[in-house]
Amino acid sequence: NFTGLVAFYGTGNSEISGSNSTSFTDLMVDKTAGSVLLNLPTQVEGDLMMINNRFDLNGQDLTLGTNGTIIGESGNAYIFGTLGGEIVKTLVLSQPVTENPGNIGVQISSQADLGSTTIRRGHQAQLVNGNPGILRYYDISPTNNSGLDATVLFYYLDPELNGNAENELAASRFNGNFWEVNA
Numbered sequence: 001n002f003t004g005l006v007a008f009y010g011t012g013n014s015e016i017s018g019s020n021s022t023s024f025t026d027l028m029v030d031k032t033a034g035s036v037l038l039n040l041p042t043q044v045e046g047d048l049m050m051i052n053n054r055f056d057l058n059g060q061d062l063t064l065g066t067n068g069t070i071i072g073e074s075g076n077a078y079i080f081g082t083l084g085g086e087i088v089k090t091l092v093l094s095q096p097v098t099e100n101p102g103n104i105g106v107q108i109s110s111q112a113d114l115g116s117t118t119i120r121r122g123h124q125a126q127l128v129n130g131n132p133g134i135l136r137y138y139d140i141s142p143t144n145n146s147g148l149d150a151t152v153l154f155y156y157l158d159p160e161l162n163g164n165a166e167n168e169l170a171a172s173r174f175n176g177n178f179w180e181v182n183a
Contacts, residue, residue: 001022001023001024002022002023002024002025003025004025004026005025005026005027005028006024006026006027006028007027007028007029007030008027008028008029008030008031008036009030009031009032010031010032010034011031011032011033011034012033012034013034013035013036013037014031014034014035014036014037015036015037015038015039016036016037016038016039016040016042017039017040018039018040019040020040021040021041021042021043022040022042022043023042023043023044023045023065024042024043024044024045024046025044025045025046026044026045026046026047026048026049027044027047027048027049028047028048028049028051029048029049029050029051029052029053029054029055029077030049030051030052030053031052031053032052032053033053034053035053035054035055035056036053036054036055036056037056037058038055038056038057038058038060038062038085039058039060040060041060041061041062041063042060042061042062042063043062043063043064043065043068044062044063044064044065044068045065045066045067045068046065046067046068046069047068047069047070047071048062048064048068048069048070048071049071049072050070050071050072050073050074050077050078050079051072051077052076052077053076053077054077054078054079054080055078055079055080056080056081056082057079057080057081057083057084057085057086057087057123058081058083058085059081059083059084059085060085061085061086061087061088062079062085062086062087062088063087063088063089064087064088064089064102064104066091068089068102069102069103070087070102070103070104070105071103073103073105073157074157075157075158075159078157078159078160079123080123080135080159080160081122081123081124082123082124084122084124085122085123086120086121086122086139087102087104087120087121088118088119088120088121089101089102089104089118089119090116090117090118090119091116091117092114092115092116092117093108093110093113093114093115093117093142094113094114094115095110095111095112095113096108096109096110096114097109101117101119102119104119104121105121105136105138105154105155105156106119106121106138106140106152106153106154106155107152107153107154107155108140108150108151108152109150109151109152110148110149110150110151111149112144112147112148112149112150113144114142114143114144114145114148114150115142115143115144116142116143117140117141117142117143118139118140118141119138119139119140119141120138120139120140120141121136121137121138122136122137122138122139123135123136123137123160124137125162126172126174126179128172128179128181129179129181132162132163132164133162133164133172134156134160134161134162134164134169135159135160135161135162136154136156136157136160138154140152154171170182
């Protein structure tokens, strides 16, 4: 476990490896070339600062702790996961108003109490009615999942469009059996 700020600079790929899961207080990616490759489950308690280049989940989960938040993610500095892996944020949402937990890229508003809510952000295209989606999806699991009347706004980055025309994007929801478009 690492306290303080751990920063990745330079060129070429860097790895976060080891035999056990690890945690960081603050983590920064500011590479002129190459990516940071995650090789084990990791937690960030404070800030995950995306300054320059990419962070590859590489099939591993990155958990944002109680105060964990993503800062500076852009088309030039972003998190991806071609081999899977998800960013995970859990917190209590009580009547949230434009809440973007951990700056994970989903904004939630509801007059209801959602309770303890886990949000998982993945980066693999979901096949919706035969069409590949963008390279970002969300799984939102509130303790209270009835009568929410929630408004949800999803964010994505241009590199995640996956060949889709931006003006043709539509929100879809998997109901356990099939995808419902514009749900």
